[in-house]
Amino acid sequence: MVNSKNMVLTVHAPLEFLYSMFAVGTNKHFYTMIREFDLEPNDTIIKNITEMRKKLSRYMEQELEYFFDLPGLGYILYKYILQNPGLTEVPQLLQVFNNSEATDLAFNIIKSVGKNNMPKENTEEYENLKCNTNEMLKLAKLVKFQDSKRRDRVIEALENPEETKQRFYLLLSQFYSRCFSPIESDIINLISANKEKYELLLKENPQKFVEQYLNLDSINDIEISIHLSFFKYISCHHYSIYSEGFADWFILGIYSDLLFDEDLSAERLSNFFKAISDPNRIEILKLLSQRPWFGQELAEKLNITPATISYHMSFLQRTGVVTFNRADNRSYYCLNNTKLIKPFEEFINYFKEEKKK
Template sequence: MADTMKNTLLKNINFAYNEALEFILFMGMIANEEQIRTWAADYKIELDPLALSYHEEARSLLSPHAHRELLFFFQFNFFHKALDFAFFESICTWAEPLTAEAWITRLEESPAKKVVAEMVYGVYYDKLEELLDGNDWEVVKKDFRLMTELLTRTKPHHEVIEAHGPLFECLNHPEDTKQRYMQLFKQFYRDVFSLLKEPLRKASEEASRRYEEMFLDNPERFIREVNKNEPALYDVPTNFHVSFITQFGNHCLFFNTSESERVVTVIFGVHNDLIFGPAADREKTELFLKAFSDKRRLDFLLLLRNRPHYGQEIATALGITPAAVSYHANFLFFLDLIEIKREDHRLYYHLQVDKLRELLAITTKVMLDEEPGRI
């Protein structure tokens, strides 16, 4: 059985740099830098000075108009994805990694209404059932009149509520929207990305080789302990894009190709081994206490104390989006307090009770300078 899983992982998982993906990740990082800095502070992580220098250089090279346009399409929530979901969909459903230039050409050939429909999906994917109200998405996405009517009746989740107005603007003027994002991408490529793409590629590919060696040494252990996922998740073709500009991140994106086959893209930060590797007792204690400074993380664990839950269950119980579930889960993954297992075609979060006891013991040792159990 173990050999079967190993062979499945070796067959399906490919480490390959996708320049087009790094291109739009770069824009998303610039648009959401404040959110990224907050996230790094939560994890007690110092962002790479070289990456920060790239951010600063990019901002200095962008015209005020280009920066406003970048914010229009990318600023709403780096972890949720909103209008920018359409661009990820366009890249990740392609069979092979794309250069940024090749993807821009491909996007220009894509109908404006198709891209705008994917923007709607990106904003509403965690409230899609409520939005559709019994309608079929494959029908709705081709009927902009019906789509507009449904959007008027349904607000997106509060985390991306500010995307609602821009989304209507795109929906009402798809061809103008296409002119705007095509101009933005061409300008960003010319003025910013073309100057930095080679060092970005080099740094990403160096890290990719390191992670690929770890994966090949023990595929199942890498997926469980470093990627923090259930190996059975990767029963379809999966590309690991190791991203320098993202720095720290572990996001799975699922898409259906035009042939209706499921594909997975994992965006994996170059410094993830610093997050998911071993930490000193004091650092673990600080992060353990930090984990409970947010009531939602405490509620997350208390929910799992009774039984495993899948993502949408947790989102509903805590009143947050599935993207926020993933955000908080990454923090808890860092401390190995939870794990994911696939059951009945769903991914369930499980509480690691023994790890919780271990961290409680470490905290006792650090805080009281005594071994656990001492009276």
């Protein structure tokens, strides 16, 4: 049974700020992702992204691409948000980041790209790595990167941690003042207007809510904060720093309910086969058939970014063939064999039924 008391639906400005930068930074890919869910981006999202892009200087465009396109480093910002649960305003987040050490940024980067090569936590080697960028650089060079742009950016960041921090902070502060701040209240109000709908869905059937919207089998006793997001738009993404005392976060697009309109049989089957048709997704399913994997582990195995893993999982989780399980203070992706096999059986039966007519 799911205890809805462990879940809180919220509207979190710093996380929305982060996702606004993803939406603008990934540019055309953002719209492509929406369309791959058989939906069209609505006029509101197009208008806001267009208006924000108009306010970018050429320098900001370059930096936004560097930090927030698909092979970018910008997703690291979520760690500063989760590690400081008291943050509720974007200026607070900017201050926390500005007051942090450049080595903190470098360490967060190396933890994200080199998880399997990291020394064990709470060891002397681990503690020494935290403040030694030369050792971080050595570790990064052991990581296999499929994306050469991402490799170059990671190496550059570790070679120049103070400069990278200053560049990142300047981009964050300029993007907030020029692009996000002028629309912030409107966006927060728009999200808040949709909050009641999801609160009702959660209250009516907590088990169905976590299975359908969060792709979890159960949540046990872990605390979950769910940020409803306009710029996430659709589907959900999971964040955790895997430490006691910190809640897990899910970012849920406010239009995610559109994914669960009843489809005709042929359309439902078409969506299933479309979801599993990508070679990376087939490889993910193959790996999950062997055992549960956590996201960073999959990213390193397939030599793709954690953001790309999340992107592919959005499609697989929509079909129900992949779910989350929490164990060993981590959230693992798991294969649901029943839901993987059932559409193939329905596909065969669909033609058998047609033949009888």
